Amino acid sequence: MGVSIDDVAAQAHVSTATVSRALRGLPRVSEATRAKVFSVAAELGYVPSRSASGLATGRTRTVGVLVPFVDRWYFGHAIEGIDQVLRENGYNLLLFSLGGYLHGQKRSFTESMVRKQIDALLVLSLGLSEEELRQLHHTDIPLLSVGGPVNGCRGVYIDDVAAATAAMDHLIGLGHRRIGHLRGGVQDEQTFRVPALRTVAFEAAMARAGLEPRPGWNAAGEFTVSDGMQAAARIFEAPGERPTALFCGSDEMALGAMFEAQRRGIRIPEELSLIGIDDHDFSAPAGLTTIAQQPWEHGRAAAGMLLAELGGTAGAVRDVTMPFELKVRRSTAPPPREA
Amino acid sequence: MGVSIDDVAAQAHVSTATVSRALRGLPRVSEATRAKVFSVAAELGYVPSRSASGLATGRTRTVGVLVPFVDRWYFGHAIEGIDQVLRENGYNLLLFSLGGYLHGQKRSFTESMVRKQIDALLVLSLGLSEEELRQLHHTDIPLLSVGGPVNGCRGVYIDDVAAATAAMDHLIGLGHRRIGHLRGGVQDEQTFRVPALRTVAFEAAMARAGLEPRPGWNAAGEFTVSDGMQAAARIFEAPGERPTALFCGSDEMALGAMFEAQRRGIRIPEELSLIGIDDHDFSAPAGLTTIAQQPWEHGRAAAGMLLAELGGTAGAVRDVTMPFELKVRRSTAPPPREA
DNA sequence: CTGTTAGCGCTTTCAA
DNA sequence: TTGAAAGCGCTAACAG
Numbered sequence A, B: 001m002g003v004s005i006d007d008v009a010a011q012a013h014v015s016t017a018t019v020s021r022a023l024r025g026l027p028r029v030s031e032a033t034r035a036k037v038f039s040v041a042a043e044l045g046y047v048p049s050r051s052a053s054g055l056a057t058g059r060t061r062t063v064g065v066l067v068p069f070v071d072r073w074y075f076g077h078a079i080e081g082i083d084q085v086l087r088e089n090g091y092n093l094l095l096f097s098l099g100g101y102l103h104g105q106k107r108s109f110t111e112s113m114v115r116k117q118i119d120a121l122l123v124l125s126l127g128l129s130e131e132e133l134r135q136l137h138h139t140d141i142p143l144l145s146v147g148g149p150v151n152g153c154r155g156v157y158i159d160d161v162a163a164a165t166a167a168m169d170h171l172i173g174l175g176h177r178r179i180g181h182l183r184g185g186v187q188d189e190q191t192f193r194v195p196a197l198r199t200v201a202f203e204a205a206m207a208r209a210g211l212e213p214r215p216g217w218n219a220a221g222e223f224t225v226s227d228g229m230q231a232a233a234r235i236f237e238a239p240g241e242r243p244t245a246l247f248c249g250s251d252e253m254a255l256g257a258m259f260e261a262q263r264r265g266i267r268i269p270e271e272l273s274l275i276g277i278d279d280h281d282f283s284a285p286a287g288l289t290t291i292a293q294q295p296w297e298h299g300r301a302a303a304g305m306l307l308a309e310l311g312g313t314a315g316a317v318r319d320v321t322m323p324f325e326l327k328v329r330r331s332t333a334p335p336p337r338e339a
Numbered sequence C: 001c002t003g004t005t006a007g008c009g010c011t012t013t014c015a016a
Numbered sequence D: 001t002t003g004a005a006a007g008c009g010c011t012a013a014c015a016g
Helices: A005-012 A016-023 A031-044 A050-057 A073-088 A110-114 A130-139 A160-173 A194-208 A225-237 A251-264 A295-310 B005-012 B016-024 B031-044 B050-057 B073-088 B110-114 B130-139 B160-173 B194-208 B225-237 B251-264 B295-310
Strands: A062-067 A092-097 A120-124 A143-146 A155-158 A179-183 A218-220 A245-248 A273-278 A289-292 A320-322 A325-327 B062-067 B092-097 B120-124 B143-146 B155-158 B179-183 B218-220 B245-248 B273-278 B289-292 B320-322 B325-327
Touching (some): A062 A073, A062 A295, A073 A120, A143 A295, A160 A245, A179 A194, A179 A225, A179 A251, A218 A225, A251 A273, A295 A320, B073 B120, B160 B273, B160 B289, B179 B251, B218 B225, B225 B251, B245 B251, B251 B273
Parallel strands (some): A155 A320, A179 A245, A245 A273, A273 A289, B062 B120, B120 B143, B179 B245
Antiparallel strands (some): A289 A325, B289 B325
């Protein structure tokens, strides 16, 4: 069914080797020959077989992307950026989603998943076990993390401690002293470090400002709207005075808190200031103050480095710290007078 | 570097053919031999080369997934479902994102992208041009759409007309007569038909109820929060009386409208009812009434049919209509008395 | 139940 | 600048 290189060679009256060289833009092919080959190939609708060239070269021109979820803000946008760069360079993107940070059998991916079918792997915000890392390094394809530090592997991401600190500085600068914390990512803290980094920064900022975190003002959950809602509800229902501001581990949590506050008639920002991290698509419309990051740029940068490395630039894969930016919107203001 | 089938064969003292049969679970291999082969393979860390078996069989065990975006609610969730089923069956998922419904060069994907590297293609809510369809059918791999009808191609999706009608019936049943419409997906109407179907249903429902749509109560944009916001703003600013309810083409638009209403102090549902379609992750937390659909189930169903077809069940790929469900939440109520 | 052998379609020396 | 030929690692007859 398929048109093969031999068909093109026959039709163009040259050898298969020449067709191969011509089509791949290699030197040492006369312009006349090259033109002829191109026209015949186009005419026949020839498309090279990836399997065959993969087998012959040992390279698949495919990059694997391992993600915990595809249906979450950061990941969707990062994948978009990765895809762009890959496609621009003729690479394919093979997607592996874990559908959650599950451990166990679903994670027996590394060995079989990776070997012999991808030239490089991008790991998105995902903690890897020692064993997994060992296996991945053993296959010795370039490896790079996006969105958060992964043990023993270079990465592209923002400085989460600095970002969270900037958020806290904003709150403290406005005069808040009763600051609560919606902590995220409790499920996988050993391996996925971003939520913990943000929490550490929160605590450090509190200490630096001479403020004491109160247990009743602290609630945890995953980085999702519904967990944000529930966590906020717990804080709102805790006895004693309410915090005047909430530092949220992610915008999704902050938005959940915002919905919950609205439902209870707690006015934002008059009675409660809210700040998140990410700049989720919903944040600007909702008027949420946040620390913005740009996952698609992370994806682009990471994919670019990986391709450079594959292209022969040894050491192209480096740790890169991406910028973040405070976006002040309607959800933060000085605390109420009486506070 | 790589352990090949020959290494396993040598070590197990059998032929490569036997190793191949044993590892793939084919019949006519003694249990003793099979066990031996498995243990040697494990010991050596053997992983078959996809390129080689792809070349030999002509099948790649890879399914392509073509999406307009990966960072939008419907697509992210659909991909998640597809990925699950594919992975459970040892298939890979090759992702092609268009990063928007762009036409032109970015869309010269079909021919080169598809051929010789995937066994089947899933097209997500994406209109295809005649030429693209022709090419795809020409490659004659199974083809299936998810999320919306695609000309000349079977698909898995909800009945959008019925879904939109259910939403309208809810509004009308509550007593609303001044109903506005946030119309979505204006950019690609010729090819991507879902938004148009929902609009048609809106108009039909209005007519059936003897209501006349007013131009000032109608605004269009893409299926996004920010477009929903802007469209709602236009309606709120139009001269004359305001609608008492807004039928929105998607939850993202409805949520945009909700944010805009809140910003303007328009109370929901007392002054304005809002209904969307989708049941976006944010909808339950925001209390948005909607017609729920489950894209991950669409993805699972579609991937399942495709695999059945590839497995030899001719005719496995069929049109399937998925269920939807009205979820009444806090954003809808009867219109205010004076209305 | 197992082994031999001939490709699958491309790339890549090595010669010419 | 071009061609001939030897694989890449696996599968699939066909024998035995």
